[in-house]
Amino acid sequence: MSTDTITHLEAQSALLEEWVETRRQIAMLEARSADLLAQRARLMDADVVAQPVHRxxxxxSMIAEFSAAGRIATGSVSQAFADARFLDQDFPALRDTFRAGRVTAAHVREIVRAAAPVRAAIRDGVIEESMLVAFETAALAFAETEAPARTRAHVREVAAAIAGLSLTERNKAAGAERTVTVRSVGDGLALLQAVLPEHLAIGILDRLTRLARVQKHNTDDRAPMLPVDDDAWEAEAAEVWDGGVIFGSGGTFTSDPFEEDLDAYWEHVDRMLAAGPKVIQIPSDERTTDQIRADLLTDLLLGADPSEVQGPGLSNVTATIQVTVNATTLAGLDDHPAQLDGHGELHPDIARALAGRNTGWTRLFLDPTGMVTETDTYTPTAGMRRFLQARDQHCRFPGCRMPVHRCEADHTLDHALGGSTSLDNLAHLCKTHHALKHPSIPDQHRWTARQLPDWTLRWTSPTGRTHVDRPPRRVMFVPSGPEPIAHPPQPGADIDWTTPADAHAPF
Incomplete structure (x- = not known):
């Protein structure tokens, strides 16, 4: 083996060792992060003891502050607190192993959550408390040498065995976890995920596959697009009927019944009969099986009525999306992308198709920076509500993505304290984050919010830390315009937030 080869292998080995060590250090930092969450949870418990009615x-308030500071979804922070609390209270050996970096945060998450039936059995008096230690020991022995995915399957089996759960009971418990989620993957596509009982999921895929095969191979079900060559048809007609032709509207014509010389016409008919019918080949479906399955799934879910088992009431439930599109794009004058609010770009053809099926479109006026300034409605209450929905798009607490149609327009400065019902004092908040600033919450746990003239919300947490949430813009790139700013603000300079007097339309 040459010296260069040995050196190359040594470099590879060194990089691998450094990577493994880096991963271990990351695990140690994750363990420290969990310790900090557990400590904060203990402080929260002390606050609850002092004021139990405001638990x-x-x-x-605690979860919201960590969510805003870490720019993490509220649900993820809430689950992280729960995992950290269980790790701190119930799993000392796992905690020490985690701190040493011998297992990752993913391993810890699978072990802590799989222990739920064991804790429940202990709480119900079915098994002894010492069985939780047995579960922890068995889980650690496996996790230190296996990947998190394998650990998950193993610890669930161990937990079921210790808790005395049968396969039927485990399936029943797992059935409660069924869910449907959607996540954007870019370029106008999204990942639709469904967690279902396994037999149903396999059955759905099998049916989609069978339908896809029928669609792909049975061309008889598709109507052919016959080729039409108007120029060739007219030329042939002129050649055959050089005279005695009566032309009608829309390119139609017929022979003159009073024309004596029809030999050319009948000769043409004889030639057509002798040639026989022309075979038209219908091209096969060029989509892949996966693409056909995806199209069929979309068609079945959006086009089919709910079954009688689910109840007729489901047929009255409709989905709500909000789309923003330029008027010039809607008129077909250009193909600028539309915006599917809260998600990203939308193909202009799709936006135009949606517009053709909907009568609830609202015209929006944008300033040169792409900010919504007014709508063209004159009804005060409805107009302001539509304006705020178009402006906010989602909950205005930092990091929250709750859609605007599931939020409420809240007075930033409470109405009872003199806050006006105006665009500059209204913003959409979901129920969870609206409750953070409610006057009934004690001062040491209540958040406050202030709305700046540009509609930015400046939140202040109970600990005094500030977080800002700016209204989302409607365009990614904005035109320079005929009237550029003469003196743009320098970095670090104070900005004049004064709102122009004509920035808002009358309602």
Missing amino acids: DAIER
């Missing part, structure tokens, strides 16, 4: 508000 929910105290916990929501």
